[in-house]
Amino acid sequence: MKYLDEYRDAEIANKLLEEIRRVQTQPWVLMEVCGGQTHSIVKFGIDDLLPAGIELVHGPGCPVCVTPLELIDKAHAIAARKDVIFCSFGDMLRVPGSRLDLFTVKSQGGDVRIVYSPLDCLKISRDNAQKQVVFFAVGFETTAPANAMLVWRARQEGIQNVSILVSHVLVPPALTAILDSPWNRVQGFLGPGHVCAVMGYREYEVISARYKVPIVITGFEPLDLLEGVLLAVRQLEQGRAKVENQYVRAVTREGNVPAQKLVVTVFEVCARKWRGVGEIPASGYRLREEFRDYDAERRFEVGSINTQEASICISGEILRGIKKPHDCPAFATECTPAHPLGATMVSAEGACAAYFAYGRHPKNQIAPAGGEQAASATAAPANPEGAHS
Numbered sequence: 001m002k003y004l005d006e007y008r009d010a011e012i013a014n015k016l017l018e019e020i021r022r023v024q025t026q027p028w029v030l031m032e033v034c035g036g037q038t039h040s041i042v043k044f045g046i047d048d049l050l051p052a053g054i055e056l057v058h059g060p061g062c063p064v065c066v067t068p069l070e071l072i073d074k075a076h077a078i079a080a081r082k083d084v085i086f087c088s089f090g091d092m093l094r095v096p097g098s099r100l101d102l103f104t105v106k107s108q109g110g111d112v113r114i115v116y117s118p119l120d121c122l123k124i125s126r127d128n129a130q131k132q133v134v135f136f137a138v139g140f141e142t143t144a145p146a147n148a149m150l151v152w153r154a155r156q157e158g159i160q161n162v163s164i165l166v167s168h169v170l171v172p173p174a175l176t177a178i179l180d181s182p183w184n185r186v187q188g189f190l191g192p193g194h195v196c197a198v199m200g201y202r203e204y205e206v207i208s209a210r211y212k213v214p215i216v217i218t219g220f221e222p223l224d225l226l227e228g229v230l231l232a233v234r235q236l237e238q239g240r241a242k243v244e245n246q247y248v249r250a251v252t253r254e255g256n257v258p259a260q261k262l263v264v265t266v267f268e269v270c271a272r273k274w275r276g277v278g279e280i281p282a283s284g285y286r287l288r289e290e291f292r293d294y295d296a297e298r299r300f301e302v303g304s305i306n307t308q309e310a311s312i313c314i315s316g317e318i319l320r321g322i323k324k325p326h327d328c329p330a331f332a333t334e335c336t337p338a339h340p341l342g343a344t345m346v347s348a349e350g351a352c353a354a355y356f357a358y359g360r361h362p363k364n365q366i367a368p369a370g371g372e373q374a375a376s377a378t379a380a381p382a383n384p385e386g387a388h389s
């Protein structure tokens with residue numbers, strides 16, 4: 001397939017691997033930040049191809065995974081109301097809350113609809129003036145501009161029966177939290193390609209300089225990831241630490257400036273709780289006061305729902321690169337994609353779900369029915385609805 005196969009060329013991959021082996025003289029730990037990158041790494045076995053001394057650990061960049069359980073429960077409470085049409089990208093519908101998921105809410109009579117753009121909610125609102133239309137606004141900086149545009153257009157057009165349930169998180173504060181941790185193992189990052197396509201990478205230059213850590217903004221195909229690893233290892237071996245842009249076909253230093261302006265017009269930075277990790281200061285967006293009428297949490301008064309995560313789950317340590325899915329005793333036994341217990345199993349982009357989908361079971365465990373092939377065939381693609389990365 002043109003534009004895809006050219007980033008999966010085996011001959012070039014082997015050359016990049018040879019070059020990584022040539023420059024590497026000592027062990028290094030790198031973190032790929034995005035869930036889409038994790039999915040590709042596990043799917044194509046890139047971590048297994050790397051020299052033994054280079055370890056890839058999996059970062060917090062799966063927005064569906066880090067959406068707090070109580071927010072999912074709030075979504076379900078709103079979606080179950082008779083006066084609500086609840087709209088979401090498809091990848092949130094199968095994410096379980098404490099008791100059920102959005103598919104179940106729908107089967108019980110809730111009007112839950114999959115949309116392909118937040119702006120679809122404007123037409124639904126116009127066509128259903130007697131109903132309240134709510135969009136589940138989950139994601140990193142990548143999806144914030146479209147969600148901001150929904151609120152902006154609604155206000156411009158005087159549409160009152162639409163609101164958004166906001167769970168936006170920001171990547172740079174999460175990287176800072178990882179680097180500040182006394183248990184941190186990460187020495188270099190493969191930075192988030194999609195997020196930087198919107199935001200640029202100036203914020204990452206500050207982090208790289210402050211923590212003296214290489215950050216290579218990297219794409220999602222095998223050759224992108226191998227080149228990202230090569231650039232990061234080369235910096236580490238040479239004692240350098242700066243931001244490099246591997247993903248030049250999508251990312252510029254400044255990013256998409258009009259989109260950024262729209263985001264800061266509608267949203268402001270706030271503390272956010274990350275599922276499996278806890279609250280990180282200044283790590284999310286909420287609606288600015290002048291747009292708070294469009295805040296579904298306010299409109300439907302669901303602010304008091306509290307939930308408890310499974311105590312066995314170590315997804316917080318996985319999301320910070322301290323542990324891997326195999327370190328969890330529940331992996332592929334009590335916890336599977338059909339019955340996820342924690343953050344990193346709820347979405348196809350989560351590290352635990354990726355390990356499960358591609359048959360990375362501990363040696364004493366049996367692969368899922370039908371083996372790896374069946375698991376791969378049923379696994380959702382790296383960015384299932386092209387929505388949340």
Ligand code: SF4
Binds near residue numbers: 335340342345
């Ligand atoms: S396998 Fe399940 S319980 Fe274990 S860390 Fe992953 S999500 Fe949590």
